Amino acid sequence: MNKMAAEFAQALSRELPTNPKVGEALHWGSRVLAASGSETPRLDAELLLGYVLGLSRSQLYVHWEEPLSPKKLQHYQELVQRRAQHEPVAYLVKSRAFYDVELYVDARVLIPRPETEHLIEEALAWAQQHPGYIRQIADVGTGSGALAIVLARHLPQAHVWAVDLSAQALSVAARNIARYQLETQITLIQGDLLTAFRGTFQLIVANLPYIDHTELSHLPPEVATYEPRLALNGGQEGLEILARFLPQAAECLAAHGLLLLEIDPRQAAQVCKLARASFPKANITLLRDYAGWERVVRIAHEG
Numbered sequence: 001m002n003k004m005a006a007e008f009a010q011a012l013s014r015e016l017p018t019n020p021k022v023g024e025a026l027h028w029g030s031r032v033l034a035a036s037g038s039e040t041p042r043l044d045a046e047l048l049l050g051y052v053l054g055l056s057r058s059q060l061y062v063h064w065e066e067p068l069s070p071k072k073l074q075h076y077q078e079l080v081q082r083r084a085q086h087e088p089v090a091y092l093v094k095s096r097a098f099y100d101v102e103l104y105v106d107a108r109v110l111i112p113r114p115e116t117e118h119l120i121e122e123a124l125a126w127a128q129q130h131p132g133y134i135r136q137i138a139d140v141g142t143g144s145g146a147l148a149i150v151l152a153r154h155l156p157q158a159h160v161w162a163v164d165l166s167a168q169a170l171s172v173a174a175r176n177i178a179r180y181q182l183e184t185q186i187t188l189i190q191g192d193l194l195t196a197f198r199g200t201f202q203l204i205v206a207n208l209p210y211i212d213h214t215e216l217s218h219l220p221p222e223v224a225t226y227e228p229r230l231a232l233n234g235g236q237e238g239l240e241i242l243a244r245f246l247p248q249a250a251e252c253l254a255a256h257g258l259l260l261l262e263i264d265p266r267q268a269a270q271v272c273k274l275a276r277a278s279f280p281k282a283n284i285t286l287l288r289d290y291a292g293w294e295r296v297v298r299i300a301h302e303g
């Protein structure tokens, strides 16, 4: 047994007091998760305990001295153990914040990432400069529905077509769409990229799988073991899906429309080359995320 595993086993077996209080349970969970290698053990423990007790993180401190019922304690211990085996917190608490919404998530969908919010920021800034222009939007590879839902809420005059190959992902998206009562504004389509469409979109957003298939097994266990392969696997060099998608998008983008594509920064040059082949006259730029990485390809179709 290596040192970390030994520390973990020791921390896990360390007895909690018989009727632990909120504060004691939090300390225990933090210790177990630190020993399991979590980079954010305290935060994880707070989120898990808050979920079990129906309290926010700050409310935990108000209830610090209150005992946990045996049932709640058992539930919390189970979640801590699952987290210690690298199951993502978002799947355990079945929720993830994205831009200005809270989404239901489980292992059927990718957990929406903060960097994907750049697509939203850019789309909304562009929409503001072109008031009333956007009537049809496509979100390709919608997953939990994150992009479709935020865009629909901010652009109520537009209809959003949210596409995914995975029927399971679409069930999760449907749940989130119902939560925000957007059923009439968002249509879910099960399909392969844009093959189901002949229509014209003023805005297309896509966060499609872009991880090189040879890198999948080297991802952190949180991702490799728990997130859906279909949401990650971009095939050879991570470019197979994007290479199929770009010519389709060129057929579907309106004369003065905008396409925003999330990429792996390491692929920026290659994706720009593919984009140039499909959009020879477009204005193609790379946008950086807050860490300074080229994260979004912006294609403004000039006709």
Ligand SMILES: C[S@@+](CC[C@H](N)C(=O)[O-])C[C@H]1O[C@@H](n2cnc3c(N)ncnc32)[C@H](O)[C@@H]1O
Pocket: 109, 110, 111, 112, 113, 116, 140, 141, 142, 143, 144, 145, 146, 147, 163, 164, 165, 166, 169, 191, 192, 193, 207, 208, 209, 210, 230, 231, 232, 241
């Ligand atoms: C990286 S995830 C992004 C999910 C969501 N848009 C987000 O940003 O959180 C990619 C999504 O594309 C879907 N997908 C993969 N291949 C596809 C294809 N050929 N056509 C449509 N969707 C596809 C996956 O099922 C997955 O939901």
